[in-house]
Amino acid sequence: MKVLDTALFASQALRRAPMRTSMMLLAIAIGVAAVVTLTGVGEAARRFVSAEFASLGTNSLIVLPGKADTSGSGLTGMLIGETARDLTLDDVIAIARNPRITRVAPVVVGAGNASWRSRSREVTVIGTSADMREIQRWELQAGRFLPQLDLDVASPVCVVGSIIAEEVINSNRVVGEWLRIGDVRCRVLGVMAQGGISGAFNLDESVFLPVANAQQLFNSPGVFRIIVETRERADMDPIRRYIVDTVRERHQGVEDITVITQDAVLSTFDSIFGVITMALAGIAAISLLVAGVLIMNVMLVAVSQRTSEIGLLKAIGATHNQIVAIFLTEAAWLAALGAACGLGVGYTVSYGLGVAYPILDFRAPVWASAAAVAIALISGVVFGLAPARRAAKLDPVFALTR
Amino acid sequence: MIKLRGICRDYEVGDETVHALDHIELDIAAGEYISIMGPSGSGKSTLLNILGLLDKPTAGIYELDGSDVSDLPDDHLAQVRRQKIGFIFQSFHLVSRLTAHENVELPMLLMGTNKKERRQRAEEVLDSVGLRSRLDHRPDQLSGGERQRVAIARAIVMRPSFLLADEPTGNLDSKSGGEIISIVEDLNSQGIGLVVVTHDPDLGDRARRHLRMVDGRIHSDNPRKSA
Numbered sequence: 001m002k003v004l005d006t007a008l009f010a011s012q013a014l015r016r017a018p019m020r021t022s023m024m025l026l027a028i029a030i031g032v033a034a035v036v037t038l039t040g041v042g043e044a045a046r047r048f049v050s051a052e053f054a055s056l057g058t059n060s061l062i063v064l065p066g067k068a069d070t071s072g073s074g075l076t077g078m079l080i081g082e083t084a085r086d087l088t089l090d091d092v093i094a095i096a097r098n099p100r101i102t103r104v105a106p107v108v109v110g111a112g113n114a115s116w117r118s119r120s121r122e123v124t125v126i127g128t129s130a131d132m133r134e135i136q137r138w139e140l141q142a143g144r145f146l147p148q149l150d151l152d153v154a155s156p157v158c159v160v161g162s163i164i165a166e167e168v169i170n171s172n173r174v175v176g177e178w179l180r181i182g183d184v185r186c187r188v189l190g191v192m193a194q195g196g197i198s199g200a201f202n203l204d205e206s207v208f209l210p211v212a213n214a215q216q217l218f219n220s221p222g223v224f225r226i227i228v229e230t231r232e233r234a235d236m237d238p239i240r241r242y243i244v245d246t247v248r249e250r251h252q253g254v255e256d257i258t259v260i261t262q263d264a265v266l267s268t269f270d271s272i273f274g275v276i277t278m279a280l281a282g283i284a285a286i287s288l289l290v291a292g293v294l295i296m297n298v299m300l301v302a303v304s305q306r307t308s309e310i311g312l313l314k315a316i317g318a319t320h321n322q323i324v325a326i327f328l329t330e331a332a333w334l335a336a337l338g339a340a341c342g343l344g345v346g347y348t349v350s351y352g353l354g355v356a357y358p359i360l361d362f363r364a365p366v367w368a369s370a371a372a373v374a375i376a377l378i379s380g381v382v383f384g385l386a387p388a389r390r391a392a393k394l395d396p397v398f399a400l401t402r
Numbered sequence: 403m404i405k406l407r408g409i410c411r412d413y414e415v416g417d418e419t420v421h422a423l424d425h426i427e428l429d430i431a432a433g434e435y436i437s438i439m440g441p442s443g444s445g446k447s448t449l450l451n452i453l454g455l456l457d458k459p460t461a462g463i464y465e466l467d468g469s470d471v472s473d474l475p476d477d478h479l480a481q482v483r484r485q486k487i488g489f490i491f492q493s494f495h496l497v498s499r500l501t502a503h504e505n506v507e508l509p510m511l512l513m514g515t516n517k518k519e520r521r522q523r524a525e526e527v528l529d530s531v532g533l534r535s536r537l538d539h540r541p542d543q544l545s546g547g548e549r550q551r552v553a554i555a556r557a558i559v560m561r562p563s564f565l566l567a568d569e570p571t572g573n574l575d576s577k578s579g580g581e582i583i584s585i586v587e588d589l590n591s592q593g594i595g596l597v598v599v600t601h602d603p604d605l606g607d608r609a610r611r612h613l614r615m616v617d618g619r620i621h622s623d624n625p626r627k628s629a
Contacts, residue, residue, distance in 0.1 A: 016499035312495040316509045317484020319477040
């Protein structure tokens with residue numbers, strides 16, 4: 001019996017039982033569609049978080065005071081500001097001397113009171129440099145960001161977040177107004193675009209000052225962290241070593257800083273979301289196995305319904321393998337058609353989700369679609385094997401009397 | 403050419419052994435026309451199944467066209483059935499989702515014959531049983547007599563040496579039954595051996611050789627009484 005003839009014979013049997021066939025197709029299609037959609041959702045979350053962090057720039061380094069080690073005051077200690085020894089502006093200036101470093105943004109953070117005429121509000125004061133905006137790709141809705149100044153030069157200017165601009169400065173022209181931060185007056189140069197969040201800080205409620213002003217305001221020479229952007233990605237490792245060496249020299253040979261790369265943060269998130277996506281895919285794949293069991297059940301029913309046909313095929317000379325091939329081909333057809341429908345449904349649902357939530361990208365990864373189709377086919381054939389063998393083993397005399 | 407020597411077929415029913423066939427000795431020459439009659443349970447259907455290689459004897463030797471087929475593996479038996487034996491059943495056994503010509507093509511499909519030749523030969527044999535105009539009808543669109551003619555066409559399309567018919571007219575009215583008988587007798591006159599199992603004495607009497615079975619044995623084996 002030729003392969004094509006077997007395929008046609010099997011497909012004819014399926015077409016003549018449309019109810020049974022469509023129920024099986026539905027079961028498999030749901031499984032495949034679930035894999036495609038769920039992995040798409042997992043990937044969308046991963047891509048979203050990655051993109052948020054990548055907005056910091058992929059060739060950025062973050063320098064934190066304190067050494068990350070396994071003692072009590074590890075990285076966590078540093079993040080909450082518990083430092084062994086402060087990084088200073090002089091350290092920043094020393095680091096910035098390397099020509100492979102294109103931008104340097106020291107960051108000083110504290111709470112302060114911003115007031116305009118009679119209004120005042122507790123705000124987050126962020127002291128930084130003009131480079132910060134370039135590194136973070138911040139947008140402004142009005143005016144401009146902090147000017148390029150020498151890092152240790154103070155200037156009575158500031159940039160305000162959108163909520164400060166709306167609620168504190170009750171003027172139709174925010175840029176150019178004088179805002180009081182603590183007991184220092186500064187002129188507003190610009191207003192940040194809405195919706196910025198950087199780490200734990202809500203930029204909408206922040207005021208940005210030149211770093212030297214912020215240090216004066218807080219009366220502290222320390223720098224919370226330094227963000228460094230290198231000329232190229234390949235510079236990341238040498239620059240990291242350079243920063244560690246430079247600061248160690250300045251700190252009497254004590255290595256008391258930590259340099260983390262954007263990559264390290266990103267890859268952590270990547271692996272977390274990778275695991276989530278795999279888990280979702282695994283759950284969905286179970287539904288494919290369930291569909292496989294359904295194939296087995298329905299094929300077993302088909303075998304008993306078609307016992308007399310099997311008897312006849314044997315009487316007119318069908319061999320064991322031919323009968324197995326006929327029923328296995330039916331199962332394979334079901335699995336393949338079901339998988340195709342499932343891919344169609346899955347991609348349609350993903351597309352629909354993408355339309356509903358345009359900031360997320362719900363495309364399923366290719367490996368997930370391929371794995372879903374493969375599992376559908378394998379489970380179809382594996383679970384189709386038992387009914388096919390049962391059909392082939394039927395005693396023809398018995399089968400013909402059914 | 404069929405030669406049965408000491409054929410037994412035992413069934414285990416509970417603790418008892420039933421001897422459905424008990425040391426059958428039988429020679430059938432090519433082109434013979436034989437009827438097998440006898441009461442229910444006498445073993446005539448079992449004998450037909452053994453002859454048709456659907457069932458294997460418990461003991462004894464079966465030679466078909468000079469070769470011993472009593473101990474062949476199942477797949478070999480399937481091939482021998484495909485080439486040498488045509489079956490006609492009381493309930494026709496057509497595949498209901500297939501058209502007349504597709505049903506007739508089935509044995510050739512299993513052989514791997516190409517589509518064009520299948521179609522052509524199926525049309526020829528359907529034409530020879532008078533179903534030229536019913537090629538693309540499905541069984542549920544055909545009368546009983548027409549269905550049995552499709553089944554005959556399927557049985558002869560591989561040009562077998564023997565046709566084995568189990569109550570071929572059992573589900574038909576007498577007119578259709580008569581047509582069926584004249585078709586198979588016509589085939590017999592062209593040289594195909596014909597073995598008919600029946601309860602119907604009129605049908606049985608038409609054969610040139612009459613076997614009568616009782617309790618798994620051949621009780622009598624007579625040529626037709628010249629009328």
